[in-house]
Amino acid sequence: MSQGTRLGTTGPEPPPSVQAGPAPRPPEAGRVPPVLRAACFLSNFDRFAITPLLVAVAAGFHVRLDQVVLVASGYFFAYGCAQPVWGMLSDRYGRMRVIRFSLAAAAVCGLASAAAPTLTVLVILRIAAGAFFGAVVPTSLTYVGDTVAPAIRQRALSDLQVALAIGTAAATLVAGGVSELISWRAMLALSAVLAAITVFATRGLSESQSATTLRRPTEQLGSVLRLRWSWVVMGFGLVEGAVLLGCFTFLAPALQDQGVGTIGAGGVTALYGIGTLAFSRLLKLVATRPPWTLLAAGGVMMAAGFLIASLSLSVAGIAAAAILLGGGWSFFHSSLQTWATTLAPAARGTAVALFVSALFVGSSIGSGLGGPLTEHGHYQELFALAAATAVPLTVLAAWLRTRYTPTDS
Template sequence: MSSPELPSPLIRPPVAVSAAAFVSSFDRFAVSPLLVLVAADLGATLTQSLSVASLYYLAYGISQPLWGALSDRFGRIRLMWLTLFAAALAGAVSAVAPDLITLIVARAFAGAFYGAVVPASLTYVGDTVAEERRQPALADLMAAIALGTASATAISGLLADWLDWRIVFAVPAVLAVLCSFGLMRLREYRPETGSGMLSTFRSALTHRWVLVVIGLAFVEGAVVLGVLTLLAPALQSQGIGAGAAGLATAAYGLGVIITSRFVRPLSARMSMPRLMTLGGCAPIIGYVVLTIHISLATVVIAGLLLGATWSFLHSSLQTWSTSVLPQARGTVVALFAGCLFAGSALGAAVGGPMGHGDHWSVLFGSTALVMAILTVTAVLSRRAYDRR
């Protein structure tokens, strides 16, 4: 039986939900400044150590359909606190992993369990915030996610330089346990779906516009999150230490935090296609700058601009995913997140060998081109959706 409706619509996500999304994001992005150190400590190449990140993202992505269906059936809050406990255990194993294989497996399990948190939190906002207020509320949640990203890349690099890279995996494990207790205090919300898991998946995967939205998310994951993972290694290839590289990459999170404050006023004045255009143009400029030269300054610039695309383009796609098929919202959002992070795994897997071969200009130049194609496709698709 479903829980009763909330007594009044929310206008922003609860603190406990934002905190859980923060921890999930922290764990996901903390690895970027560690890849070179992990490779050196465990006797691996950069390409091999990139498996720690790419398999995490892959597990994060392919687990999404399961989590989405379970959240539709059993509730968002319950799913989040259970998976946070499991993710904490995987994080503890990561912190004591004796070799690269053990670390890769532990991180894959961590990715799978943390994978439930962000889509469930996004769906919870979709369930509890009215559609006309949803994009600003989602932007607030993504600001918390971005804060996790920024603090992860900054703090993990410093901890690795000053202490040990293993501590970085223990920190989110402890935070995950604390967040799970906070979530237990929230009231559950689970709408009646009236259909089973298989029929819900069928309705989502045969819906034209669901396929369009999740396809756009896949490409976005590759060219934004996948390549974002490689910014710190790109700096380290220039002889810059993990701490400085992590701090520079943290500009992405700072960019999201700053630009997300503009989503609420801009969404009231601009159509979604225009917000998408604004968000899509920003990373193109950033990648062109990196194509010309890689330095602390250019990575900071690119990171800030990638933050803008997360606030404007990604928040638009995310809002679209919460409304395209409301009766299967949890499943659609999970498919969206799954495709996003499957794309990020592909982006990191393809970009890693290019970086290992020191072909950074080719990587960033080709990414700028794909980003331009993605932006045009997203804008035209949304305009067609609005005219349907």
């Protein structure tokens, strides 16, 4: 029995008709096309710009802050839930078609949001924008999976990690400044204009493959879900989302509970973005090492970060934790992403989208389970639990990665 069938084979190579089509303009030396990096930057820029705008939106509509929370939560919910739909559409109609359409639709929703006359209209439009922007990152990951050889794919995906990290950091800084100096409406309009420009810029980028021969959504889903390796990778994504993303949410509140102001707490946790940038650069230098070693390194940083936070809720302790968690995201998460791109070459978009959905579901579970502990101020216990969970997650992921053989190598 081959290595690829110990937990379920990844299936045969897709037929030639699936891989046929116009030759793409492939990334040189494992690099992602700049326009795709810009699209991923913009997706995170729009997503993370929402939270800093909530107070300004409440003031603009003369309502309580708790009434405008749905502007953010509705966006996040739609962003996560739309992933499988975009994955199946990208498998059926092509990666760049989906990216162009979703960015164009997001631009329209963004401009309409900037002119929303009521809070209800704004909520509806932001939910739609979240669903459309949600297509960009998983489809870009899939494009890289189509066009970059597995041996250097992790290096290419690290380019996307850098773009996402910059988008996250820029959103917090720019959103606050624009809403303070101009208005929150101007910020939404800015994001929409950037989306429209990005659509125009993608015109020179070829499609990565022709439409799949799997005609029905059920065929696309079935080709992924019947593989036990798909469930393994989605399971790791679910747990990673609960530990890393879900518990990371509580770093800033932990500082505030110690008397640190909102701005100070946000500045300290923003070091997560710096950590992601720095470690993504390091990842590019070591990306050709065995995948299990990258998973192990990322898992160690994840566990160490939460362990430090559990031992010290000081500014220095949380700062160190944020930087290490950025490293964990760069190494561990990007390694899982790379793994997801190899699962089902004939339905790669669906496989990657399901992995991303599992990540979002896990983050919701993690933040939900952590709520009762933080409500009583038990932040150290929560971070200790996260560190403890990261250890078996790392060991199991690294071990199983050694037993997996991709079919598109």
